Amino acid sequence: MKKKVLSCLILCCGLLCSGFLQAKKSFLLEGAYIVTSDSSTNTVRLAAVELQYFIWKTTGFKPEITSRIPVGSKGIFVGRSRYTEAMQLADKPFGEQEYLIDVTPERIVLMGQDEDFQSEAERNKGRDNNGISPEKDRPVLDYGLVTGDDSVNGLMVPLPSIYDAQGTCYAVYDFIERFLGVRFFGPSPENVFIPEARKIKVACQQIRRAPAIKYRHGTYTFEWPIVKEQYMGATGDMQQLFIRRLRMGGRKWAANHAFTGYQDRFLRKNPKRPELFESYHPEYFAKGRNGGASERQFCYTNPGFIRQVAEDAVRYFREGKTFAEQIALGDYFAIVPLDNANWCTCEECQMQLALDKANIIGSHFNCGTATHYIWNFINNVAKEVKKEKIMGDKKLTALAYHVYAYLPKDIQLEDNIAVVPCLHPRNYWVPGMERNEMKFYKAWIEESKKSGRDVFLWNYLCFPTERGIISNFNVFPGFNIHKSGEQIRMYAADRVKGVFFCGTGEQLDFYITMRLMDDPALDIDLLMDEFFDNYFGQASKSMKAFYTKIESVYSDPKNYPENIQTEEAQFHQTEEIAWRYLGTPDVMDDLRLTIEKAQKSAKSDLEKRRVESWVNGVWKYMLKGYSSFNQK
Structure with missing residues (x-):
């Protein structure tokens, strides 16, 4: 029977692929060095800088990044180096996007599949669904500007392409989330949750895993209605760092x-x-x-x-x-x-x-x-x-x-x-649409099991917002992470190789979607609780009620016109559906009371700004749509 792997944080919800507990032994982060090789890649350099920064912010101790560790010192070894080679850690080569977190009382190793064994021309060839080639996907960022921290202004950090092999980055981001308790809820520094500084001991253990779905990318809709306000003025550079923190990209694929x-x-x-x-x-x-x-x-x-x-x-x-x-x-x-x-x-x-x-x-x-x-x-x-x-x-x-x-x-x-079946999981409030798409999806999956064919997916997460943009009305928001989450679990079980998001969805939906693409075994309700508790603090209960009310109304076929519940046809949200059937006076009154309670409950300045980002992005957007329709 496998022993339960202990974490220094109760809130950590990641499932360990493999691990063991050495009784009463742990690694204290304070006093350690971050050790890389002399010739670090963009992947390792980003990983080391991010690790240093978040150890500093969560413990108050800022470890030095070095390629030569003083004798007798504790080290956090990031990426391959002469030190990790001497440790002989891996009993087999890393698989696609696989990484290792190995903790002993003397050292921590964070490394993964970074080498793709390709020439520079081979690594850079092609164009993805957004028309971007890997060679144009390695921006250099001012780390102080993207973190909002003046103390690191001028620290220039080159990013790996999202299609570069970056298992070491994945190891570091897993470590930051799992053991430091940091959460990347959005691209703005004010979207990032960082626990208060304290001493952190990491229990001895070994974790070796890889993201479940190998390709994870899409068309960015960070500037769309609702989302833009939720991301609190995030710049393009902040967005670029954000998608790497959420492990977007992965396998080189396009269609x-x-x-x-x-x-x-x-x-x-x-x-x-x-x-x-x-x-x-x-x-x-x-x-x-x-x-x-x-x-x-x-x-x-x-x-x-x-x-x-x-x-x-x-x-x-x-x-x-x-x-x-x-x-x-x-x-x-x-x-x-x-x-x-x-x-x-x-x-x-x-x-x-x-x-x-x-x-x-x-x-x-x-x-x-x-x-x-x-x-x-x-x-x-x-x-x-x-x-x-x-x-x-x-x-x-x-x-x-x-x-x-x-x-x-x-x-x-x-x-x-x-093959790439194209699906509308955010439109499955249309029962006939779900039946039709699941029928041909399953047919392709069964064929792939016999033929060994690669199956990727195209998911339309742009709806209903895109429909509102095209038809010039404010939609009733398409919050539906429970339904989307069920789909992602099915994709992983069916060994789907990747999913292209046609639109990334709103803040919470996108965050949990990316967490599930990495690990579909995570509990959606626990992820939601973690988001609302950590992000909104004293206003968490009301903000969760606000989201849940919108999701329950949007996702339930019974709230839509009767013909939508019975016809075999594709439907999209219209202005009438949005504000006659979904955003009814009773629903809007309920939401108004809930969001006003959240505004009163928020205590700290940051909590208040985060609540206001949803007030401005979601609630005022809805009010405008509701008022416009009823005036007509």
């Missing part, structure tokens, strides 16, 4: 609509970038259609177009080159149609489309009315790529999205295809 450069390459010379034009191939493009680079589809049965896409993939795999708006990262090259269903009208394309004319449940957005058409195209490209016998485990990556979301049951898909 998005990636053919918008083809018109400039094969249809007409664009005077703004004439260098892209290669040759004239109108046969690549959808017959009977027109439109701009992101509108006019292609003839997905045309052999020349199929070969061209395959050549692009092979060129990326061999040379690391992408052209125009192509999306590719690491060992993955995206082949995703443009974002519309204006398909080619040629005979062959229409013949394939006819096979799936009725492959839809109700009127759902995600269906299969182009399943054979698109997945045959993807499969044909995959076959062409395989002919080239590319070295390594290279894969094409494709969305299971919109009219090609459903699994093609009678097509034997090639094994060099990674």
Whole structure:
């Protein structure tokens, strides 16, 4: 029977992957040195600076960072060095993103999988879903400005790319959270919870683990309504440090609509970038259609177009080159149609489309009315790529999205295809939508278990806020971390390789989402209690009631129009749904009383500012939407 691993903080909620307790033995942080190698990477340098800073803020003792520890001194060894090599700690190489926390009475070791054994060109190639390449993702920050601490102004810290191997950073951030009790609730210094200074002893133990879901990234919506105020004036540099503290990134992977450069390459010379034009191939493009680079589809049965896409993939795999708006990262090259269903009208394309004319449940957005058409195209490209016998485990990556979301049951898909089902977990107040998406999600998961296929996911966490931005109304907030948390646990159990967030969600939802992506065994309610107690202090009870009320109203299908509860269709929040069905007078009165009680309960200046960030970001935003609708 495994012994329970003790922590110096009761509030620590991380689960230990492996550990043991040496009775009555511990390591006292005071008096220790932080030890790195002479030639530290960006990953190790960031890890050492963050560790030094938070030990200082939680204990009052500021350990020196050195590459040579005085004889007889206690050391906290960060990253690989001649010292850790002599310790012979690891009985096997670190796996992907794996790290080690090893504590004895004499020393602590914090290290992990930092080496990716790739050339500089290999590490930097490609572009992610946001159009960012790793080589442009290593900013240098003024640590004093991003921490809001004048005493460290001018300390310039280079960040690793979120796609760099950074197991040592993961080890240090786990240590900071687990044993120092620090919590990164947002990018602003006022979003960070730091316990009062005290002596800290860390019980002897060994922890070796890795994040559960290997790719964890998305489109940042930190400046969107609600979120912007909650993050209390955070700068772009603060946001960059924040996403690394929450371990965003991980495996190099990408998949998005990636053919918008083809018109400039094969249809007409664009005077703004004439260098892209290669040759004239109108046969690549959808017959009977027109439109701009992101509108006019292609003839997905045309052999020349199929070969061209395959050549692009092979060129990326061999040379690391992408052209125009192509999306590719690491060992993955995206082949995703443009974002519309204006398909080619040629005979062959229409013949394939006819096979799936009725492959839809109700009127759902995600269906299969182009399943054979698109997945045959993807499969044909995959076959062409395989002919080239590319070295390594290279894969094409494709969305299971919109009219090609459903699994093609009678097509034997090639094994060099990674699939990406696109899901709306924040819209599962629509029962039919959840049923439809879980049906095709499970179909892809079962297929992957048989084929060994990599499955990633695209999660729309942008709703309902994006719908409000597009339609010019203030939404009823989409707080639903319990439902989203259930989904993440399912993803981990199904061995999903990664999740791309189309929008990051609000403060609490995003924080807990990232914690669960790292460790899905964590208890959502305990994470919530920890957030509200530590962040809002004396106002915690009222602020939790405020969040919980919004979540319960938003997430319950019974609060929506009857047709939404019964129809097989996709729905999004509208202004009427927001303020006639969800934000009713009774609900708004309840929320008003709760937030006013929170304002009165907050005691310290920091507690008051944090409460006001929700008053301004959430409550006043809701009041504006409610008033606007009722005035109409």
